[in-house]
Amino acid sequence: MDLHTVTRIGPQDRALQELFCDYVPQVFRRADFRRWREWGEWNDDYRAFALIESGRVVANASVMQMRLRLEGREVTGYQFGAVGCLPSHRGRGLSRVVMNAALDACGDAPVLLFANPKVRQFYPRFGFQPQMQTLFAATYDAVPEGPPAPTLNLDDAEVRAGLAALSSEGLPSTERFGARGYATVASWPVANGFARPLRQLGTEAWVFAGVEGETLYLDDVFAREPFDLRAWIPRLIDQPIRSIRFGFTPERYWPGAAPAGEDTEADLFVRNLPLSQEANRFPIMAHT
Template sequence: MGIQPRVTEAGPRDVALHASFCDYVSHVFTRADFRRWTAWGEWDDGYRAFMVVEGGRVVANASVTRMRLLLDGREVSGFQLGAVGCLPSGRGRGLARTVMDAALAYCGEAPVLLFANPSVRAFYPRFGFQARGQTLFAASHVAKPAGPAAPLLDVSLAEVRAGLARLADAGVPVTERFGARGHSRIASWYAANGFARPLRQLRDDAWVFAEVEGETLYVDDIFAREPFDLSAELPRLIDRPITSIQFGFTPERWWPGAEPVGEEADADLFVRGGGWPEGFERFPVMART
């Protein structure tokens, strides 16, 4: 048996490793980057990277985000994996398995989920993960712009990110069925990479990631201290008439009449452990690592 590679655990204070980690991510996931998000100070103790470092370079990694999961109305402490992979130069040596084993040992017996692209469907079941479908939810709804347009918020501003964190921690979760609480730092990662839809402020304590494409309003996430009537506020979120809405989460709270309209095809969900909800659900797109 060969010598097992050493796994290094990195957190927010291990700044000497941050540049190498960011370089690894940009090589393995060519559309993703952690540099701006890290510079914003969004890497906190809830995000741990388990990496193999050789010659000062991260060659393999599996990251763990601590999650406050909501499963059928219960808040459960769990984890989400992300940034799992290996540089081409390190493949064939079992390094991806090594970092996965280290990450899962950190998670213990808690429930774990991850999202992966279809090319690695055969990899995660080796670690006890099971594939689960994700439902798309939509509703027919005709509306025109009205009232003062909800102003845009700039997530690059520290005060906006702080406000987002307060609403994520203390507000109502976007869904009770299969969701998360306190995921503002995941949402800010999408904004840092230019992947997020615009963040709009309906009021001081109600912020929405939403945008119109064609005749459809896409509502990706809602950060609010208390529930409100989304249908009444919707005309302030649109800049042209719409005929439908699509949701980035299970919208039982915000639009009870929304219906399943198909399966999500571009991100495969895998879960490990018990207690996961059954039926038509969608984990919020802004809470995925």
């Protein structure tokens, strides 16, 4: 096949998805799409733009359609992921071909991506600009108390459906720079074993959270209505804590949280996406 003919892979393209799944771990060593795909999470929002040679994907740029939240407004945008090229095919401009095809599909809509630190110089060639992300933290002393919040397992299709409903219909974890309806994004790190546990706070609020040392890491909140997060902290911990770190801008759930420096591991790049100068952190469970 002509290596300048880009193939679009969607949710119904099972045979092409197999080629894509073979490609991913060759470029991203710890990543795999098979379990996520088996869960039925590859839906109409996700498209891969691939170059195929001799029955294998040799370069790719994927696009996830996102319902972005920008200062309380909802905007349709796109997030790139799985951008790369097989080591054997690098230096031939193939990544540029798939990037241009994917960007053409996005039109003038806002686009964001979280880059590999090794390729920070690549994305500005396509009109992307680096955007700082801020860490948020709070000093908070707490000890375990009460029955532990139940842990939910996304292997269960009903749990996946519940997360999808909370994400799509409930409150975004942040209005400053966030998203809603991204359950299929959040499930990907779970399927790969990268995520902290999903815990149930009552019937209408779930959080990804875990304790490391004396710190509780709250990676994301999915809730139908506002609730008192502080009241649940003792049930989210199994040992005393002295601080909390947030994986999102916590203006809704912990307005007293303070910026704790720059997230130097984020490597966020944006295109057609003007953001406020106010400190923000795109929810880490919404990263592709």
